[in-house]
Structures are given as C-alpha cells and as structure tokens.
Amino acid sequence: MSTPTLTQYLAQSRTKTDHKAIDLVVMGNEACDLDSMVSSIVLAYTMAAKQQNGCCIPLLPIKRGDFRLRPEAVDLFKLAKIDLQPLVFLDDIEPDGFMARTKNIILVDHNQLSRAFESHGPKISMILDHHKDQGLYPQAKKTIQAVGSCATLVGERLIKKHPELVAPCPGLLLLGAILLDTVNLDPKAGRVTPKDKAMAAALAKFSPSGLTPFFNHLQSTRFSTKDLSSFDLLKRDYKAYGFKDFRWGIGSALVCLEAWEKRENNLGLAFESYARSKNLDLLGCMIAYKAQGFHRQMVLYAKNGAVHDGVVRFLEKKLDFEPYTLKHKIGGLNGKISFYAQKNLEISRKKLAPILETYFKLIIRPKSGE
Secondary structure (H helix, E strand, O other), X not given: OOOOOHHHHHHHHHOOOOOOOEEEEEEOOOOOOHXXXXXXXXXXXXXXXXXXXXXXXXXXXOOXXXXXXXXXXXXXXXXXXXXXXXXXXXXXXXXXXXXXXXXXXXEEOOOOOOHHHHHHHHHEEEEEEOOOOOOOOOOOEEEEOOOOOHHHHHHHHHHHHOHHHOOHHHHHHHHHHHHHHOOOOOHHHOOOOHHHHHHHXXXXXXXXXXXXXXXXXXXXXXXXXXXXXXXXXXXXXXXXXXXXXXXXXXXXXXXXXXXXXXXXXXXXXXXXXXXXXXXXXXXXXXXXXXXXXXXXXXXXXXXXXXXXXXXXXXXXXXXXXXXOOOOOOOOOOOOEEEEEEEOOOOOOHHHHHHHHHHHHHHHOOOOOOO
C-alpha cells in the first residue's frame, strides 16, 4: 500500500470525523497562527503514519470564517496546494461530543489547554512545544525546547521518524512557518536558534524561490491588513490567559499605531470593546512592523485603572519601552489604556506572557483554604 500524500491524508482523515472513536487529535494553540496551523497538520500527518487504520485528526481551533484573517496562511496553503475543505475547524464539530469521542490529544505549539477544552487534560498523551513549560499534564510525553518555531521541532520528528513523508507539500509548509517565525533566520530578531537554521537548510529545496525571496513574499502577504477592522486585527492572532478569576489576553498585530489610528479615531474604545467581548480584566497587544527597519510597539488596556497602573509599574522594571502619544485624544473609556514604543525588539508575546504571569501570581493571593 502506497504512502498517502499530505493532501490525500487530510481528505481521508476528514471522512473519519464522524466515526464513533477518534484515536488521536492534534491541536495547536487558540491563536491558530501559521506556526500552530502548520505544526498541527504536519504532526498529525506524521503520527497517522504509524496509526495506519486509526483515526488521527488535526483540529484548527478557530472558526472556518476566521481563516481569512491570516493572509500569510491563505497564501502559503495555496502555494502548497492545500484544499481547505477537508480541514477541521472549530465550527465544523460539536466540541463536547467530538472531544468525548477522542481517546488521546497531542498539544503542539502550546502546553496548556484553553478554557474551552481544559476538562480534557487527562487525555493529553504528548506535547511538542517551544513556549515556557507550565508544568501541567504529568502523564504526557513532553518535548519542549526554546527554538524559534515549533515547526522546527515538527520537522525534526518528521525527518527522523518518517523520512519517506518528507515531500514538497509538508516541506513547504514547515519552511514557510520557520522563516516567518524567525524573521528569515535573522539573529537581530532574537528568535532564531541553530536548530531553526539547520531545519531551514534541510527544507530549503522545497522553497519556490530562494529563502529570502520566499520569506519576503510571505512577509508582504502577512502585513496586508488593509481590509481588516480593529476587531479583526485583535482577533486574528489572540491568545487568552488567566490566573484564578483574573482573565487576560494578548493580541499580536502587524500594523503600526500611526497607521492604525488613521483607521480608528478612538483606539481606546476599540480595545475596550474587544476586551469586553472576551470578558477580560486586561488586554495587551504586541505590535510588530517594518518602516526603515523592524519595530515593536505595545498597547495595554485594563478595565480597572489601578490594575493598569500596577502592570505598567511592574513592566517598567522589566522592559525597555517609552510612552507613545497618539494624535487623537482618547475619550469615553470606562477603563484605562496606554501605548508604548519598545526599544528591546526581542520582547515578543512569547516572552511577555510569562513575565505577566509571574506578576499576577504575586499580586493575586490564593484564598484561605486553597
């Protein structure tokens, strides 16, 4: 029996979603960025090779309609000739019933289930990730390494365990994710590691052009945000966090504050509206953009002014940033918001999230008896 291609595997796996039992679900993080999508799809393909007749499915934990908010993924999937129809999105399933029929879960590009799935933690059998280990799910076999892209770890596993599956389609997907996550393997971005470089070199033959032209093409597509609303910009790459009853989240946007403000006269109200829709106590947004070099900015909104000020005082000791003044006055807020230009370009959401988590653990004391 011949080995199915990635596209054949996806078509076959989709027909099994209604089966009584699902042997394995591979799930990326709730932001479902390109690295997470690619890693979950290619890792599921790799795991299915040893499942043979079993049911192994990658789950993309966003609504199908939200895929358009990730133009770099839309573009890369077209280049790899991936048909979207067989992919399983959140609104293609009934989550509780789907997970109830699932025997095992693999987490990729994160190591803590979102609140929507947290009751299924005992089913996690494996974790492949490059974020800080939260120390959960002791039953799971973990591979957590500080590389620039989770696709690097997936690529290593693919090449080592199933070299017969290394082909243009998965190779192109993995390479695109690695180049974008490491800013074309640029050491100045503070993300690339020797493993990322080695994996990019191993997959370079699958690039439709040289590495730099391929990266530039995807990067240009990624920064195409002209048709997105403020709500879309915050939603397209958002991750939720929480500690006790305190809910917070961080978005990642690719449009500078100056350009964003031209679309939205009152950015404060836009952030407050999004935070309210997610029932958040705190909403942050990490902004990355290019304008005669690479730049980062940050926005912090809290529905409570004292919480906002406490977070800012803490971050002032940890980060190198300076206040950024908008051209339009912010008014009509129930909460408090502030804007910053980052001097340390290595501080991404991946690095900010554990810093904030440390702060909230310090100030939010467990109740007596907990």
